[in-house]
Amino acid sequence: MRSGQEDRTAAARIRDAAITEFANNGVAGTSIRAIAAAAGVSPGLVIHHFGSKDELRVACDEFVAGIIREVKGGAMASGGAFDVTAAFRTVGEIPAAKYLARTLVDGSPHVTELVDEIVADAMKYVATGVETGMIKPSNHEWERAAILSIWSLGALVLHEHLKRLIGVDITADLSQxxxxxxxxxxxxxxxxxxxxxxxxxxxxxxxxxVDSTTTDNLKKEAT
Amino acid sequence: MRSGQEDRTAAARIRDAAITEFANNGVAGTSIRAIAAAAGVSPGLVIHHFGSKDELRVACDEFVAGIIREVKGGAMASGGAFDVTAAFRTVGEIPAAKYLARTLVDGSPHVTELVDEIVADAMKYVATGVETGMIKPSNHEWERAAILSIWSLGALVLHEHLKRLIGVDITADLSQxxxxxxxxxxxxxxxxxxxxxxxxxxxxxxxxxVDSTTTDNLKKEAT
DNA sequence: CGTTGTACTGAACGCTCGTTTAGCATATTG
DNA sequence: CAATATGCTAAACGAGCGTTCAGTACAACG
Structure with a gap:
């Protein structure tokens, strides 16, 4: 059911169409009829397969989260990515990055969970980097990992502005x-x-x- | 018509209610009836004053952009802000930051214009800082200003995640x-x-x- | 073969949406 | 004072929404 195999069933077409529509117009701005039309099926079939619009949204959340997890795992393993978002800019025909950008703002349990994982991964990546001397140590390792992740994800969310400002589309495929x-x-x-x-x-x-009464400002003592 | 004077007319109440509702639920997720209820008026009056939902949205865009411009100007004058967003976290009872966060993703001509101004201000701020030796020079001044601005705005957009991750609500009033x-x-x-x-x-x-054929990497001795 | 189950459609339901309209008070004006 | 404009409400409109439902086509299985 993941991303390989025979992925052209009507249910998969509906799900992919929904992800694209949600990514472009937001969940509230997308009608089931529009999704059905994009998938080339009737509105009734959408409900038949997914139960309701809300359940469809959850299915999309899970699917996109799953895709990103896969790619993210690969990027972590190869170890070359300082910017998580670089890894999942485009996956197949599905605008995973755009979808994530929307959902990050709208809020969704599955994507929230995904963000936590991304930060945890960043934390792991940074810790390794500090050990091997590739990354400078910090007095606030966790917060730094969180902030770096948020900055990357934030740039992803604002990709349209970034495109306009400096001409780089960070949702585009970088591996090419x-x-x-x-x-x-x-x-x-x-x-x-x-x-x-x-x-x-x-x-x-x-x-x-900065409140210096907290474990702070004491200067590089590696806790 | 700005923010001072007698700001409790029904039209102003509608506008403020709309900003709050749009900020919390997005434009597509907010009904005119909900706005009317929050403002304590009838749905018809909303249309009577603003013409249509879309024109109301434009009015909100302009109003919030105007507010942020005022506060931003003050922050630039005082010169202490490296983070633009720090300035306009909360203005009166209006959740300007949250509204901006939503609109940055939804897209709107007025807010896009505002982003360009923010970047231009950052550019000016950085240029002054470089002259006075407070900021390190860059090979890509404009792009750096844009990226720093986008990171700040991105963190603002993802304020809910930041709150969850490190417990800091950057949409809250910082001056207190x-x-x-x-x-x-x-x-x-x-x-x-x-x-x-x-x-x-x-x-x-x-x-x-990095493509080093562009003006890049050439002078990297300022370490 | 007939039965059963699944994929799917088209029409319809009830509801909410943005917007329109008619009308009522309360000011303002001549 | 009548006339006119403004602020505002209540009711209703048609369109579009998410969803339901009856029914059809077809594959699988006995």
Whole structure:
């Protein structure tokens, strides 16, 4: 039932059409009739297979989450991805990234769970990187992993603005032409290597916004 | 018609109610009847004042954009904000941040325009910072400003996940208790000061994802 | 063969949507 | 004072919604 095998049954066509429609217009903005039309079936059949619009949405959530998990696992194994989203930009004909972007905002138990997994993976990736000396240690490992993940996912959600601003579509398939996202990757890597602010500036901001009574500001003591 | 003066006319109540409903449930997920009920008026009056649901949405877009512009201007003037979103987290009783988060994903001409302004402001802020030595120079000033803005806005859009992950609600009013966002600010400032990856790691990633034939990678001795 | 079950359609149901309309108060104006 | 405009409601409209249902085509199985 996953993504391999014979994936052209009517139920699969409905599910794929629903994912595309949901991704483009949101759940509330998509009618069952529109999904049925896109899948080339009658509205009744949608209900027949999935029970209700809400159950269809859940099925889509699970399916997309499943797809992303697969690809994500592969990317983690190969170990080359500092940006999770780079891995699942396009999967087959299904706009998984766009769907995820919508669902991240609308909220859904399955996708929330997926986000937690992504952060956990990032945490694992960062921990390994710190051990092997590829990543600088932090005083707030967990929070840093969460923030880096959120920034990546946030950029994914705002992909249309990013496209408009710097001409890079991060929902597009990167594996074809890895250099196509240069305008995004180059400055991002710059920030990720050297930072942005000078030390004096950061010190000022820390004083303004950071509560130093928590385990903080004590300077690199690797807990 | 802006935000001061006598702001309790029925039209203003409808507009504020609409902003709140749109922010919480999205435009497609909000009915005119729900807005009318929240504002304590009849559905007909909503149309009477705004013409149609779509025109009401435009009015909300413009109003929220106007509010954010005001606050943003003040924050830029005071010069202390590296994170634009910090400025407009809550304005009066209107959930401007949440509304913006929704509209950023749904897409709207007025908010798109606002994003461009935010990036332009960030560009200006960064340029000044580079001159005064508070911010490290970049090979891609414009793209960096865009990406930093998108990351901030993206975190705003995903505020619910951020809240769940690290317990910080970045749509909440920060001016009351500037230290309340420590769990977000501390690691963010860490990244913004020292970066994340060590130089060798970045070099590998640059080779993989960055097209060095563009004005890039040429002058990397400012380490 | 007949029976049974599954995939599927087309029409219809009840409901909610955005919007329209008629009408009623309360100001404003001449 | 009558006349007119404004703010507003209640009721209703047609369209479209999610969903139901009766019925048809067809494959599997005895």
């Amino acid at each position: 032409d890895p250099k196509s996202a240069t305008a995004y990757m180059a400055p991002a890597l710059e920030i990720y290597s050297e930072g942005v602010f000078t030390e004096t500036t950061v010190q000022l901001m820390r004083e303004a916004f | 208790d500037p230290k309340s966002a420590t769990a977000y600010m501390a690691p963010a400032l860490e990244i913004y000061s020292e970066g994340v990856f060590t130089e060798t790691t970045v070099q590998l990633m640059r080779e993989a994802f």
